[in-house]
Amino acid sequence: MQNFLKTIRDDFNFIEINDKVSTNLEAAGILRKYPKDIILLDNIKESDMKVISGICNTREKIANALKTDVAGITKKIMDATNNPVPINDYKEVQDSFNISKRADLAKLPILTYYQRDGGPYITSGVIIAKDPETGVRNASIHRMLQLGKDRLTARIVPRHLYTYHQRAEQLDEPLELAIAIGMHPATLLATTTSVPINVDELEVANNIHQGKMKLIKCENVDIEVPECEILLEGRMLPHERADEGPFVDLTDTYDVVRQEPVIELDKMHYKEDSIYHAIMPAGFEHKLLQGLPQEPRIFNAVQNTVPTVQNVALTEGGCCWLHAAISIQKQTQGDGKNVMMAALAAHPSLKHCVVVDEDIDIFDAEDVEYAIATRVKGDEDILIVPGARGSSLDPCAKPDGTTTKVGVDATKPLNKLDKFERVSFSD
Ligand code: MN
Numbered sequence: 344m345q346n347f348l349k350t351i352r353d354d355f356n357f358i359e360i361n362d363k364v365s366t367n368l369e370a371a372g373i374l375r376k377y378p379k380d381i382i383l384l385d386n387i388k389e390s391d392m393k394v395i396s397g398i399c400n401t402r403e404k405i406a407n408a409l410k411t412d413v414a415g416i417t418k419k420i421m422d423a424t425n426n427p428v429p430i431n432d433y434k435e436v437q438d439s440f441n442i443s444k445r446a447d448l449a450k451l452p453i454l455t456y457y458q459r460d461g462g463p464y465i466t467s468g469v470i471i472a473k474d475p476e477t478g479v480r481n482a483s484i485h486r487m488l489q490l491g492k493d494r495l496t497a498r499i500v501p502r503h504l505y506t507y508h509q510r511a512e513q514l515d516e517p518l519e520l521a522i523a524i525g526m527h528p529a530t531l532l533a534t535t536t537s538v539p540i541n542v543d544e545l546e547v548a549n550n551i552h553q554g555k556m557k558l559i560k561c562e563n564v565d566i567e568v569p570e571c572e573i574l575l576e577g578r579m580l581p582h583e584r585a586d587e588g589p590f591v592d593l594t595d596t597y598d599v600v601r602q603e604p605v606i607e608l609d610k611m612h613y614k615e616d617s618i619y620h621a622i623m624p625a626g627f628e629h630k631l632l633q634g635l636p637q638e639p640r641i642f643n644a645v646q647n648t649v650p651t652v653q654n655v656a657l658t659e660g661g662c663c664w665l666h667a668a669i670s671i672q673k674q675t676q677g678d679g680k681n682v683m684m685a686a687l688a689a690h691p692s693l694k695h696c697v698v699v700d701e702d703i704d705i706f707d708a709e710d711v712e713y714a715i716a717t718r719v720k721g722d723e724d725i726l727i728v729p730g731a732r733g734s735s736l737d738p739c740a741k742p743d744g745t746t747t748k749v750g751v752d753a754t755k756p757l758n759k760l761d762k763f764e765r766v767s768f769s770d
Contacts, residue, residue: 344398344527344571344618345618350407351381352381354407356381357381357383359382360373360385363386364384364388365387366388366394366453367389368456370394374621375626378397378623379397379627380397381395382397387452389449390452392451392613392617393618393619394452396620396623398628399628402631410551416635417638420532423547423550423551427542427546429549432557433557434557434558434559439612440613442612443611443612445493445610446575446611447492447493447611452621453465453489453619454466460590460591461488461587464488465487466621467524468522469531471522471567472507472519472520474510477541479541479543482533483502483535484535485499486590487606488585488587493607493609494608496605497606498587498590503540511579515581515582519566520566520576520578521568521574521575521577522575522608523575524619525573525617525619526571527552530552532636535635559571559574561574561576563610572613575610575612576611577607577608579605580606583605584603584604585603585605593663630659630663634662637657640689641657642655644688648681648684649678651674653701654670654705665692666693666694667690667693669683669696669699670698673754676757679752682698683750683752687728692734692737693734694746694747695748695749697753700718718763726751727747728748728749729745731746
């Protein structure tokens with residue numbers, strides 16, 4: 344992560360704060376003031392480690408990390424998930440870290456972000472584990488609540504890690520794991536992609552890193568992890584749960600308390616100058632990391648219906664989760680409606696979607712609003728679908744998980760193109 348930091352320090356707004364701040368609410372208060380900048384907190388009251396935040400809180404920074412431009416992010420993620428690259432290069436823990444000791448989370452500046460949070464939370468931790476049945480590796484990011492000096496509980500949604508833990512639990516065995524904190528944003532983004540269970544997210548990351556990734560072999564567990572600032576080793580216990588939450592989710596609203604699996608740590612590794620990466624819950628870094636990897640799913644579904652789709656964005660204003668803006672090269676009347684039906688079904692959490700022509704920049708909210716203002720006729724261009732399955736994060740969702748989906752066709756009618764011509768775009 345620190346090499347990446349060196350490369351972006353001069354290109355993006357970088358703010359270094361020297362004041363002494365506490366991990367308890369104070370640090371998060373500062374991060375909230377600079378939602379789109381990179382912030383380095385030099386002086387943390389409870390820890391010798393510095394805190395970094397915002398290394399991927401804009402599409403521009405993520406594009407930089409993926410070595411593409413903003414419009415190319417979705418295609419880059421699609422290419423990486425479709426073509427994982429195996430990793431055969433390994434190194435020992437001592438090659439990356441010079442401090443190795445019994446796990447003690449008190450050494451780390453784990454932040455408490457909001458007043459009603461369940462406690463201090465690790466928000467950039469990637470859990471790496473292997474399927475007890477197949478040995479396939481999984482890497483996924485999870486929020487983790489600190490329970491003690493060597494205990495955590497992690498929110499595990501029913502995907503791959505959940506399945507691994509269930510399989511280990513059926514054998515009455517703990518699931519060995521490693522937690523990596525502070526990695527290159529491209530690696531971090533790869534851990535949030537939705538690939539099939541037999542695909543290793545680290546190999547997806549290796550595609551983005553052009554096959555140059557080297558993994559660190561853990562000391563006590565049979566797991567390999569990407570280059571990171573802090574490495575924790577331990578296991579997820581069978582048949583043990585703890586209260587997880589409350590915690591603020593993507594929608595900037597509180598998620599409920601759940602019973603989640605417990606992680607017990609034994610070793611920790613870091614360097615004297617390791618920097619702790621804190622992702623602000625409901626901040627742009629959180630939203631983009633979670634939302635961007637869903638854009639390819641929508642793109643693929645729409646492309647099956649309207650091959651001339653140009654690009655897809657789960658917009659920041661929509662929490663990178665509930666709203667999509669999609670641009671198409673409209674070829675037949677009705678394309679807009681078909682696109683919205685495909686999109687609303689492709690990403691089940693999608694609630695509202697707006698379809699625009701290719702002269703609209705979907706990454707610019709004002710431009711999208713311009714399309715809605717000038718090209719939408721309310722009684723003809725809006726599709727309302729009540730009772731559809733929606734997002735559990737949507738505060739409007741009913742207890743049965745359904746919500747109302749809305750599609751807005753903000754494309755120009757093909758039979759009156761001259762009336763809608765955007766002069767500044769064409770002249
Ligand atoms: Mn996986």
